[in-house]
Every structure is written in structure tokens, then in C-alpha cells.
Amino acid sequence: MRHYLNSTVANLPPSGIRKFFDLVATMEGIISLGVGEPDFVTPWTVRESGIFSLEQGQTMYTSNAGLLELRQELTQHLAKTQGMLYNPETEILVTVGASEAVDLAMRALLSPGDIVLVPDPSYVSYGPCAILAGAGVRYVPTRADQDFRLRVEDLQRVYSPEAKLLVLSYPNNPTGAIMTREDLLPIAQFAAEHDLLILSDEIYSDLTYQGTHTAFAALPGMRDRTLHLSGFSKSYAMTGWRIGYAAGQSDLIQAMTRIHQYTILCAPITAQVAAIEALRAAEQAKREMVETYDHRRRLMVHGLREMGLSCFEPLGAFYVFPDITATRLSAEDFAEQLLREEKVAVVPGTAFGPSGEGHVRCSYAYSTEQLEEALERISRFVKRRL
Known part of the structure; x- marks a missing residue:
């Protein structure tokens, strides 16, 4: 069937996000910081x-x-x-x-x-x-x-x-x-x-x-x-x-x-x-969600910096994009090894373009408890490599 396909479609690479989360789906006990989706329900x-x-x-x-x-x-x-x-x-x-x-x-x-x-x-x-x-x-x-x-x-x-x-x-x-x-x-x-x-x-x-x-x-x-x-x-x-x-x-x-x-x-x-x-x-509900995201944002930036990763302060959306070059791992290797060793899912920065190398994306659209546990696991992983 492949030779019948439109050549542009056939040669289009799969999303780097989906490719990585195919691996996540095969594992248990994962804390995922990968999905760009609010953890709140609709008001x-x-x-x-x-x-x-x-x-x-x-x-x-x-x-x-x-x-x-x-x-x-x-x-x-x-x-x-x-x-x-x-x-x-x-x-x-x-x-x-x-x-x-x-x-x-x-x-x-x-x-x-x-x-x-x-x-x-x-x-x-x-x-x-x-x-x-x-x-x-x-x-x-x-x-x-x-x-x-x-x-x-x-x-x-x-x-x-x-x-x-x-x-x-x-x-x-x-x-x-x-x-x-x-x-x-x-x-x-x-x-x-x-x-x-x-x-x-x-x-x-x-x-x-x-x-x-x-x-x-x-x-x-x-x-x-x-x-x-x-x-x-x-x-x-x-x-x-x-x-x-x-x-x-x-x-x-x-x-x-x-x-x-x-x-x-x-x-x-x-x-x-x-x-x-x-x-x-729903404006009040929206403001309350934004306030919660802001608290989580500051928690994540502080936690990543404390473990020795450089992380510029994101002032929008609900992602942090830490620099992981100090670990001497590529973005994809960092994400895959972190997943296998500590069961934390993040997205390699290269999924978003060549300039994402040396970074991973972590969503903070998750509960404070999940984020704190994820930070502990990431810290253990990073300290073994610094």
C-alpha cells in the first residue's frame, strides 16, 4: 500500500512527542510531565x-x-x-x-x-x-x-x-x-x-x-x-x-x-x-487556575535549579524547559534514561526543533504532589550524572 500513498505524507516524520509516548504507554508507575493538557476539569x-x-x-x-x-x-x-x-x-x-x-x-x-x-x-x-x-x-x-x-x-x-x-x-x-x-x-x-x-x-x-x-x-x-x-x-x-x-x-x-x-x-x-x-x-474559574499554575511554575523552576540544572524563568504557558547539558546527555538520551531509571516522563527538546537540543520540556499542569515527587526522582537521576 505504501507506494500508493501521497509522497509528501509518506515522508512526513511522526511527531516527536507521540513517538516518545508510545514508549511511556508500555510502562507502569510513571509520573508523566509530558502532556500539554490542563489537569483541571472544565468549570x-x-x-x-x-x-x-x-x-x-x-x-x-x-x-x-x-x-x-x-x-x-x-x-x-x-x-x-x-x-x-x-x-x-x-x-x-x-x-x-x-x-x-x-x-x-x-x-x-x-x-x-x-x-x-x-x-x-x-x-x-x-x-x-x-x-x-x-x-x-x-x-x-x-x-x-x-x-x-x-x-x-x-x-x-x-x-x-x-x-x-x-x-x-x-x-x-x-x-x-x-x-x-x-x-x-x-x-x-x-x-x-x-x-x-x-x-x-x-x-x-x-x-x-x-x-x-x-x-x-x-x-x-x-x-x-x-x-x-x-x-x-x-x-x-x-x-x-x-x-x-x-x-x-x-x-x-x-x-x-x-x-x-x-x-x-x-x-x-x-x-x-x-x-x-x-x-x-468562567472568568473567575480561569483566574483560579492561572494562580495555581503560577505557584507550580515557581515550584518547578526552584526545584530544577536546586538540583543543578540551569533553567530560565518561563513567564507564560505551563511548561519549563531546563538546560540538561550539564549531564552530558543528549535531550533524547536524557528523556529515555530518566524514564527507564526513575519512571518520570519528559519530552526531549528536539521534538520541537533542532534548537531544543540540550533541553527537555516538563509540563507543570499536574498536582503539586506529583510535581514534588517528580522533582525528587529527577534530582536523583541528575545527581548520578553531575
């Missing part, structure tokens, strides 16, 4: 709204773009939190998670010969989605001594005239890095000068622990150059509901909607109803 009022919608018989299709009521709530939310104004009828698309929005955007924008610039390390899907859309990818290395922030100097080193789209993902998975308004303004100027479009995946925007998050599309001149992506998975603990959205210039949103209508048709109505309730009534 009860959101769950209740979804249940009630089913009891009321809301089991039909919605419009391709999503419930207008949800799109109206999203426009109000973006205006209130970021000062960004969108037309709910033509500039908002509700998607099956933010991941679908990434795929739709790549397919709507890219043609063979186009280049996508992707900061490295970053979420695993951006490069493969660009390749599946027929484009090429150039990774833009970022460094721990710069707190993994993207800089114009980094872009200049890899830029070519074929570049059409720049991916931004801050707060960042896997590093936890953020970019302030002052950090983003030079990037905006570079994008304007080189006529780059921006795909700004801001799914972790509510998980910012210092200052306030700045949306890239809110910067001067960037609204119509930027596709703003987000969703409900991380902020509201709604990963399994699979609900995200895209906000942007109407021509692009309509192009994405055309692909969406032939593949997905619409996001599930139950999840859309629940998302409306999240925006209206």
Missing part, C-alpha cells in the same frame, strides 16, 4: 451548559463559520481584552481547536515555492502543516540566553524573498517564553518592510504570569496582516471539547471557511454552546 458552569444544550435537543449543524452568538461573544472578548475589533459575520471562524485553524490558514495562504518562517523551538504542527500545504519551512533559531524570544537579527539570518508567512506562538510551547510589546514592535516593522503575513497562535495568552499579554494584531498596522488564532483548550481546561477560532481579514477568513466547509463542515454545536458560557461565566 462546572461550562459543563452544565453543554449538558443542558443536549437535553434541549441542540444536536444539529451550525453555520460553517460557527454560531453567530459565539462569534459575537468572541468579538466582544477580543475588543475588551486586546482592543481588537472584528466583524463577527465576516472576520471570525470557529474551528475544531486552534490546530484546525493552523491547518486551514496554511492551506488557504500557501502555494508551492512559498516559505514559512517558524521560530525554533516551537509547537510541533507548524512545520508539517506548511509542508502538507506544499510550502517550504525555514526554522528561526532562538536561544536560552535570550529567553527564547524571537529577534529581528534571528529573522534576518534566515529570511529569503520567497518567505510569505511568519509564525508567532507566544506564550510559547515548549519554552514558556513570552514576548512583550517592546519585543514585538521590531518584528512588526520587519514584517511590514518585507511584506510578511503573520500567523499568531496565542492559545496560551491567558497564561501570562508577568505583565499583560500583547496580541500581535493589536500592534500598529498589523491587524490586516495578521491572523489571530486562539481557543478554549488551555485557558478553560477544555481540550476534549475541541473548540478554537480564527480572527482576521475577511478575505482570508472566507477562504479558510471554504476549506472548512468541505472538510469539517462546522465545529460541534455542544462545544460551541459551552464556549459561549465560558466567555460569559
